[in-house]
Amino acid sequence: MAEAATPHLLVIPFPAHGHMLPLLDLCHLLSTRHGLTITIVVTPGNLPTLSPILSSSPSISPLILPFPSSPYIPTGVENTYQVPPNLIRNFIPALSGLLYPILQWFHSHPNPPVAILSDFFTSAWTFRLAQSLSIPRLSFSPSGAFGIATIHQLWREMPSNSDPNLLIPFPSLPNSPSFPLSQLSTLFRDYIKGDSVSESIKENFLLDIQSWGFVVNTFSDLEGDYIEQLKKDIAAGHRRIWAVGPLVASPVERKTDAVIKEKVLTWLDGFPEGSVVYVCFGSQVVPPPQQAAAISAALELSGLRFLWCVREGTEVPAGFEERVAARGFVVKGWAPQVEILGHAAVGWFLTHCGWNSVIEAVVAGVALLTWPHGADQFIDARLLEDAGMAVRVAEGRSTVPEAQELARILAAAVGGRNSRVRERAAEISEMAKKAVAEGGSSFRDLHSLVAELKKMTVANEQSYAELPAFKNLI
Template sequence: MAPHVVFLPYSMMSHLTALVQIARLFAFHGLRVTIITTPHNALVFQSLVDKDRLVSGRSICIRTLKFPSNVLGLPEGIENLVSTPNVEIAGKVHYGVVNLLQKPLEQMIRQLNPNCIVSDMLFHWTVDLAEELHIPRFSFQPVSFFCQCVRHCLREYTPHNKVDSDSERFTIPGLLHEIKMKRSEIEDFLKEETYYGKMVKSVVDADLRSHGIIHNTCSLLEPGYAELYEKIRGRKGWHVGPLSLFINKLDDVKRSKEIHNSNFSVPNWKESDDCLSWLEDQDPNSVLFVCFGSSTRFSNDQLREITLALKEANCPFVLVVKEQQDHHDGNSNKEMLNKNGKCFIIKGWAPQVIILKHRAIGGFMTHCGWNSILEALTLGVPLITWPLFSEQFHNANLLEQLGLAIRVGADMWNSGFIVSCPVISREKIESAVKRLMCDSEDSRKIRANVKLMVERLNSASEEGGSSHSDLIALIEEIKRCAFNNST
């Protein structure tokens, strides 16, 4: 019988999307897979798992545990960080997933008696359970090798403590390239003791005891950093990305009128026909897509500067704004832009992959989430980077080093989804848009680099490519461990 692998995704779309894709790949390659999550998170990918099982005959299923909404004082259905309107509720969701569900998750995993656990990094306690069950545990890290190396070198060498101000640039020792940062761009937990910092330490300690660490990345995207990462961590780092390329090749069921985000089923997108029709009327590679992820909240002052800059840049664009932001000044900004006729405004959620795939899209202004970067690069879309929080400043530095993007935005790290850094002027934003979207020397160089990267990423996911080889080797390693444990 094939080895049985249990997957535990975290309740945040960027984490959940990638880990479920890995689960589907494992099932496709013959492993038995069980994904454990909460009911409303399961709805996001239930239809895809059903197709995998019923149409393609893959051994994959979902088990759910009730989310402790009553204990946390939350309404039913708030189980993912994308559905949280503020930091306080996001904190409750995190606490419920990581802490309150630990005991029920442990009990379910013991009952399932799997041969392997693959968990999101934040479920660091699974390493203790794996040791108890005498099975391997693999940690999933939803960030790049480069980011992990930067964080390690910042902890190891503390170059940010050797400058006189937050605005002074310094070079980070120990990396393969000369990477400069400001102290204001570094995560808080690397500069002082925080709750998240304690959690990161637990994650790092658990990784050191794990059998290996899985990343949605490609060695050709960040050359040399997989090897540096393994040297730093002392654990094998499996690079199995970009995952979307593998999933696209494996899915043989045509999705004619279904709406997907990173190959996930999602609720009906009410503006789909209007937006796609509008894009059809635009010239190829002429439209800038502006989206800062599913959770970011800008101030109305910053939104106004963004909208005015886009209007003055005089190129067509699709702009995604959050529903919470669509009031007062937000409404007047929308009315002004709609009169312009060169834009399409999406309120709330947007199917990023569908829009990025359209022939009219010629650029992407993004907050630099790792999933967004991979989605854009696999589709050949150059970027304007506006990092805001988490590891996004490291991602922006990598893209800049590789010549794949133009940088804009503040040089101040934010502690959460609510953006509190100083407002960026419309002039600075307009300049970045024109540099990418007009026929400038910078634009030509970046587009040539992106085109080359598309070829590299595709080759990595082909049979015999670096990511494909790592994926197969990872599956074989799980089979080997299961066989050894059974004899």
Template sequence: MHQLHFSFFPLIAHGHMIPTLDMAKLVVSQGIKATIITTPLNESVFIKAIQRNKHLDLEIDIRLIKFQAVENSLPEGCERLDLVPSPDLIFNFYKATAMMQEPFEQLVEELRPNCLVSDMLFPWTTDSAAKFNIPRLLFHGTSYFALCVAESIRSHKPFKNVSSDSEAFVVPNLPHQIKLSGSELSPFDRMEEETSIFHIFKTVRESVLKSYGIIFNSFYELEPDYVEHYTKVLGRKSWDIGPLSLCNRDIEDKVEIGKKSSIDKHECLKWLDSKTSSSIVYICFGSVAIFTASQMQELAMGLEVSGHDFIWAVRTDNEEWLPEGFEERTKEKGLIIRGWAPQLLILDHQAVGAFITHCGWNSTLEGISAGVPMVTWPLFAEQFFNEKLVTEVLRNGVGVGSVQWQATACEGVKREEIAKAIRRVMVDEAKEFRNRAKEYKEMAKKAVEEGGSSYTGLTALLKDISTYRFTYI
């Protein structure tokens, strides 16, 4: 096993790079060599964590390839998804990622890894891996549940059976009755064959089917029906090895995961320590979502109306839209973090009683692993699917009523609904939610321990790659 070499190539977005780093740390902890491939701007996402782990003899190599931003009409230095200035330029970003193929293959030829773990949105890496006769493993940064829902929608197109986007339909052939509306689907879920974007995503899906298998940042006990559905009904090879975030045990790893935190850890902990158990609402919507001025004000007023203490991580380009006098009025009850927040550190603190989240999978799983009930507020991507998992299958959270897929300028949720959802989780049904959250936390912890389901999944993954290497190389 110690001779194996895993090469990791994540999409250049924080939500993909952070779990990839954790996965690399997990692999090297088993005595296996790991190399992360990224672009020069994103080296900083990995380098400090890599250096911190050297004293544990956990050596992770990092190699860089150029990202051709300017050549694709992107601003210079636009090497990460959250830096793309307009949704109209996402296609340019995608084209720039495809132009990394030649230098990437040159690097693979030099490194000669035993397998390649790459992102779904790098479909060409399946062909690259085949050139060197190594398996391509797909890393899906989401849940089994979300992929099962997406596959059913693509196959059966149930949104065509209703008269409007606001009308609910049942997603067919799933272990639970799951209802969605057209407004909660992305444009990609409903696109027709004549569109150019359709052909891109068709290529992505075809590369998924041709890959050797799929790695999930999840654990069996969390969504057993959907692990079984994905592997046995849909017939896909997979390994569940999460929650990956649980490999971050030191305070420094929890504070500086992804970026350096914009608040001093001692200041943050001092504030948290001053609060009683389960009394704080933590609010964070990831690194991509941008709210309108009116929605920022509705959220602020919903927090104020709820009457609970809070920590709110606010993007620096959103902070000017806070209501006038809000910070002064809530200075004893609230802590506003401008920029990157130490989310793992905050969620793990006993004072946190609820997490208002956009339902990105990393955040959702971090909340589950910390045993914190959720107030769900999905915005785009597969977040509406993850919300259904939290609120209807796990019953570990309450929605604010967000029903419109919107990648930018997020708006439409009123303060009354925000305060109502907070009250349900923090007061009215607090005991039930906290008991369930505690159960999932214990499940997550046991899954990654020796003999647990994710530990076994990792062992099976390494054995599969070892066997592949022995047979074909």
């Protein structure tokens, strides 16, 4: 085989911060460590999210396209951060309007990409795009292997979604877990047969199962059994799954507010090691007033030291911040989560269990207090609880816990009797760091992925026998 030229990869994110950031971290690694040329599809409203990676990685360039006009998305909206949770699903069919402009760009490019790497929420139309171009399409998952395995099974088998209390078994997965329907994917629970958005989401995941390959932000020591099960379940029968995480181990320099960052970290400097509980429920969650009041009351009653990050719009009760000033700090809006979790004073993390937050906590060696809300978060919580580095304290997006009871649970969880949970968090952190270090499982998988892309570059004039023949799909 001839010496491989520099691979050119087309990357297509899903416009949600929790999806975009780990994919950008991967692009940063592929560009700076492995020399790949990368084009990232982005709409104008999402370009600021790419700015840090574009300035730090010269071989990465944006393909800026207008956000498609869609009846599903309000005019002027380009990111899920700008919409209520019930509208997030609408982005899945709306983004298909990017297919034809990308196809036109590809045919006019002097050195077109040899493969597409796209978020698993864009699978249906990027699968067709790859077919039309006769190049492989790889699915990027911002969720863990356990989460992907469950959602693939749901859409493949289509159990009834009419009873939220129905127990859904997953007998093929390690330890044969089962979950109430209410704790599984909202996208699946909201499926209505014949509804255009629902059917496009179903098609999306059925075609995701047929992806040429999968790239997952996880690592073998954490999810090895689930990774192996994925290799058995994928529709094409291949075993092209690369677990390249935790990607946060080599993060892209994010856009930060230096003033807030310094203020937060200076405040944490004043507390003993492992004594602070970090509280954050992700970038999409604005707790309703009753829930915010219950959380604040529980934090006050618990006597714990805490740092609470709330999204703008959260109603923090009047006088709360003044009453807890000696041991509590409320950050409104953006907070430097990676740096907070990495600070020695932080020992616990009360979290909704979004996968990015989970991975960041795993790397930092911080124990989890789990309050899963939806999506894949109940799956993530189960994984970390089974691994011994997490304690369940509440569950449900709309749950309003009794403040005194939540305070008791938090105080008991953080108490000395759970020192083993923190020890286990430290052990798994070491596994995560070894995975991405030279010779580790994720290090090897990343090199294997790059080697595969280089083979494609050499063979880009050849037809791929494993890919479907060209069809008039446009």
